[in-house]
Amino acid sequence: MAELAQALVIPAGEQRVIHVFDLNMRAEQARFLREPGALAQVLGVDEIDLDHVEIFPISDLEGLGLRGYLRDGCGISPEQLAADAQALAAVEDYVLLLRSRALRGKETQLTPASQIRHIGDYHEAGADWSSLPTNPAETPESAKLYSAQRPSPRAARSRARRIGAAIFAVVIALILLVVLMLAT
The missing domain is CATH 1.20.5 (Single alpha-helices involved in coiled-coils or other helix-helix interfaces)
Incomplete structure (x- = not known):
């Protein structure tokens, strides 16, 4: 049986986080992880929603690279990626991107097999729903309630x-x- 890596705890309700893993395994093994139940087994969990998982060879990213894909394709800020730049550049074969939604909002403890190395967790940029408070004195007359001519x-x-x-x-x-x- 393969030795297990250190456990990674994903909190309940986590949103907009991408967990990146380096897959140190043969191409056939990495492709097999896309089969139902296979990825959940090597991560030590009961189930994973594969619609929110990406497994692909780094060679698919050609000149973009993993950092470029995470930045441009996933909306991860360059500041977050800078801390793990060397680890991201060191990924040579296959990579696993596990989005929070794959775990269906449940608290989960991942115990990846030894061939799966956790690189980092990155927060996707979300919509900024905040707004500046408005000054009632600056509100145009047409925007006020009951301001239309009756x-x-x-x-x-x-x-x-x-x-x-x-x-x-x-x-x-x-x-x-x-x-x-x-x-x-």
Whole structure:
């Protein structure tokens, strides 16, 4: 049985984190990890959602490299990648990118097999939903509630009558059409 590496604890509810692993194994073994249950077994967990896992050879990245892929393809900031630049550059064969969603929000303890070396965890850039507080004095008049000009009561009644008359005309036309169709 293969020796197990140090356990990696993924907290419950973790979001937008990519866990990067170097796969020190033959190409056939790395490709086999895409099969249902295989990756979960070598990571020491019950199940993994393979829709949120990437396993590929570094050679697929050609001139971009792993750092470039994580930065440009996954939205990881260059500052995060700088700390592990040498480890990322040292990956030669296959790499495993495990997104938080692959673990379905559960607290998970990964115990990867000895051929799987954890390189680092990187936070994906997310949408910034924050906004600057607005000064009520600077809010334009058109953006304030109930700021539109209200029609006069006479204009409102006139509009309501026109809408009612139009609906009445459509209903009568439909009734006449049905009567004519039944008569023929």
